[in-house]
Amino acid sequence: MNLVTASLAGLLFGVGLLLSGMTDPAKVSAFLDVAGAWDPSLLGVMAGAIAVATPAFRFAARRKCTLAGAPVRLPAARDIDRRLVLGSAAFGVGWGLSGYCPGPVLASLTMGVAAPWIFVCAMAAGMALFELAQWWRRAFVSPETPG
Numbered sequence: 001m002n003l004v005t006a007s008l009a010g011l012l013f014g015v016g017l018l019l020s021g022m023t024d025p026a027k028v029s030a031f032l033d034v035a036g037a038w039d040p041s042l043l044g045v046m047a048g049a050i051a052v053a054t055p056a057f058r059f060a061a062r063r064k065c066t067l068a069g070a071p072v073r074l075p076a077a078r079d080i081d082r083r084l085v086l087g088s089a090a091f092g093v094g095w096g097l098s099g100y101c102p103g104p105v106l107a108s109l110t111m112g113v114a115a116p117w118i119f120v121c122a123m124a125a126g127m128a129l130f131e132l133a134q135w136w137r138r139a140f141v142s143p144e145t146p147g
Contacts, residue, residue: 002068002070005068013103014106014107017103017104017107018107020042020045021041021042021045022042022045022101022103022104022107023104023105023107023108023111024099025098025099025100025115026099027039027041027042027099028042028095028099028100028101028104029096029099031043032095032096032099057074060072060074061074090126094122094123094126098115098119100115100116100119102123105119105120105123106120
């Protein structure tokens with residue numbers, strides 16, 4: 001049941017990304033170009049996503065388990081630290097330079113062009129580099145050393 005639910009949610013998400021234009025890097029770049037030919041249409045997409053997600057998260061926060069019976073595990077961390085800021089900045093730079101973010105780029109892989117594949121390879125390399133850095137830090141930096 002979880003696989004079916006996840007598949008349906010992923011399909012709905014992918015179709016929504018395609019219909020909203022979030023898979024078109026030119027449209028995303030035009031949205032991010034606030035000093036030039038700004039295209040505010042994706043603002044409506046984001047507002048719609050927030051309008052759907054907010055009540056869903058509030059509903060989930062009041063529950064101990066999902067409708068399928070699995071335990072509800074919402075994020076507990078609320079601290080804004082260096083890692084969060086640097087990660088957010090790296091995400092924003094990648095999004096701004098390429099016009100892709102992780103969800104829409106996966107939907108774009110079906111379009112038969114090379115750019116999404118290049119982005120996914122670069123994203124995977126960045127994730128692997130991060131994991132390698134984390135491993136290095138755990139293996140060679142003592143716990144007493146401030147990080």
